[in-house]
Amino acid sequence: MIQKLYDWIDERVNITPLWRDIADHEVPEHVNPAHHFSAFVYCFGGLTFFVVVIQVLSGMFLTMYYVPDIENAWDSVKYLQTQVAHGQIVRGMHHWGASVVIVMMFLHTLRVFFQGAYKKPRELNWIVGVLIFFVMLGLGFTGYLLPWDNKAFFATQVGLQIAESVPYIGEHLKVLLAGDPEIVGAQTLTRFFAIHVFFLPAALFALMAVHFVLIRRQGISGPL
Template sequence: MFKSVYNWIDERLDVTPLWRDVADHEVPEHVNPAHHFSAFVYCFGGLTFFITVIQILSGMFLTMYYVPDIINAYASVDYLQHKVPFGSIVRGMHHWGASLVIVMMFLHTLRVFFTGSYKAPREMNWVVGMLIFFIMLGLGFTGYLLPWDNKAYFATKVGIQIADSVPYIGEYIKVFLQGGDIVGATTLTRFFAIHVFFLPGALLALLAAHFLMIRKQGIAGPL
């Protein structure tokens, strides 16, 4: 039954090479913790992606309640956390996941660095990975403001002050991030848009490139 459905689709779309790439590829012995326990260091990339998926899902649920304006932002987070059933857990997943994704990505980066896996022919994949790292830091920075409590507000103020001290273009970065002369209503809507649309869009595109390259080139061989 499944076989005939698969064949029907395959005849029309020629999905077998695609399926091979996505699912039916080899997992070499040297990255398989079942054979060598020390190979668990190869899990960090997958775990980063796993936490990223959690971030996307929990974030989608958070936007069901979150209101990005300075009057209601705090109140909506407060309501979500204290009144909505399991709201505290969903927000907790997003909050702690944000830290965890940085930790996992950091460990993944170190693994790739110390095993020299970024060397030819995988240079481009390393560069894309570093861009993902920067996007994640950007997501962390913009997401930190959204609950609109004092910690969020003053951390963003300091962050924008630092950006402002960049020579020549600092002023422009500041105005771009703030959307005005102060950290206020326009900053919050801007950070929300950047956090929810711009950066995740860029992140998904880069992740696609990252995975496409790893499938095209395969995992780096044993040392």
């Protein structure tokens, strides 16, 4: 059945050359764990991408029930946790995945740094990777407020104070994020939701696309 569907699609859009170009790409021997145990450090990037996929899929599920309003945000999260089938599991995956993805990106960054994989001709890809890291931190920061509990409220206040301390643009940055410069309230929650669900994911997908294209063109860096 799957083969017939594939043949039907391939007959119309000719996807076989593209698929072969992706699937038949040779992987260097030094990144094969079967040959070198140290090759496992090259898995950090792929594992990071795997966790990102989990975050995206679980986040899409959460948005089906979440209400970005200060009167209903916590109630919608509670409903998801207690009334929706497997909702607690999916929210738990999203919650813990937010921490796991930062850890995996940190390990991946360490591998790239200590093996010198940021050097010529991969400087641009290093910059793109650093930008992805900052986007992921932004996703973690904006997502922390969405449950609208006491911990999220006061943690966000501290985060906005840190943003306000940025030289020259700090005050404008705080207003951009919070909406209201005086209080963390309805505008803040709405803006954090929009940034978390629309703006930062769009930036993440664009940067990841560039990251993967550069990896494909430049190849995987060798060991020291």
